[in-house]
Amino acid sequence: MVLFAGFLTNFMPIMKIIIPVKRVLDPYTQARVNKQTQQVDLSNAKMAMNPFCEIAVEEALTLKESGSASETIAVSIGTDKTVDTLRTALAMGVDRAIFIKTDSELDLQPLHVAKILANIVKREEAELVIMGKQAVDNDNNQTGQMLSGLIDYSLGTFISKFDLSADATSVEVCREIDSGIETRKLSLPSIVTVDLRLNEPRYASLPNIMKARSKPMETIELSSLGIDTAPRIKVVSVEESGTKDRASKQINSAEELFSELNQMGVL
């Protein structure tokens, strides 16, 4: 029995998981535009980890806890405050963090983020990247797909289920697509982008928040990576387009509803 256990430990999983996480405006906060700068005003705004990234972190932690992964590494690209988001990931339980430090003037787009992540994934020789399907600030829904193209990993987008094969060479994912749920088998190495129903992310417990302070966080200056970050897209202007209140009319019965809708010609 002891021998058998020893045998197993020789086959300790070596799979490293990278989880790119983004710091964004808290999703329950209304975005406000600063007319002077023609930018969304984030100066005093409440910020948070992108909700999809929280789900990605949770999935990586579950894999580590089940013994399927050797290490979980959160990566975030941004200005100094981004460290807060990486601390959150560490407090949730990831093993270490990589902070790619950028200049605040820089307008990073998914192509740039994907190139930076490609650099880190190669350096770490990570076999699996779990990331959000979209960042709720720019709503691009691109970075994972682009990263997979740059490093030629298999790709599973919008996943709501993730099952690693017993031999850890492939993964079966369920994808939330417009017509229903699609199941695919991806050979590792892979990039997966997660959808909301994959799991319920955990909260960081107080002891884990304390523990996180002593976990390793590496800082890399973006400029040291030699990646072309010239903007491909220029934001010319932005405009608030929040919902316009409508002059609501109260109704009180089915009859009234149908007659109003008939008058409006929408039935």
Add this chain to the structure above:
Amino acid sequence: MSVIILIELNGSEVSASSRAAITAASELSDSVDALVLTRDASNSSSVSQLSGINSVKMIVDDSLDNVNVEVASKLIADVMSDYDYLVAGSSTFSKNILPRVGALLDVQPISDVCEIKSNNTFVRPLYAGNVMATVESSDETIVMTVRSTAFEHSGDGGSASVETISASMPSSSSEFVSLQESESERPELTTAERIVSGGRGLGSKENFVLIEQLADKMDAAVGASRAAVDAGFISNDYQVGQTGKVVAPKLYLAVGISGAIQHLAGMKDSQVIVVINNDPDAPMSRMADLVWQVDLFDALNELNAYQV
């Protein structure tokens, strides 16, 4: 300036979002081609009948049924040497493939274009549509998806030429296993003229049937909030919102939905909005043309029993 559209087929039918892409593309160029990746060469017929298409380029191979994104993105990137723009409708099909094509071409794609201002300037939503940004691309090749609620859906009536492109199939690192489609006789959510949508207030899958009954009565599609989908009242493909489907029907009837910004993101452009909710302060009500402040079960029972 030449444009190619990535066509999404549902069976042999061209999707509504591809039809919106044709309209958007026609604002960019007089020469719009369509690209079809398919197993079945006979699918060229529905595409060549689309109005506004110059030529249909077909790549036909058995492996292109439920195409793998790794394969599709490579094939499309290769075709792009002849084109300035790649346009597709914003659907999970294109959102999966186009960014990977962008990476292979070293360009920055533009998601969810709602308006075309010039040949390189576009309007797109940020922050769940609470902000609209005008963006200018400096890429040589422009890759973009367009919102199907923002452009007319091009009809039939064309007779485009059809050309089969012989391409060698790239190897693939993923494979299709299965598709669990929800079957419904009702109108399709993203193109329906009327939608009856239910939220957490419905309380259970059994109760959600009341929404389906009302939808049938009104010849409407069924929609849902994220909370309703998360709770298992209905499957994921009915979710309306920032991360679900974007709709703009003539009539959107929201029952037991509070109106979180992520939900409003998916339906705020509806022509007439009706809200049934017992909470007078639900944000949804401010968006409404008609509000019925009532217990939703009373309202649904009365509506379902009402003889129109």
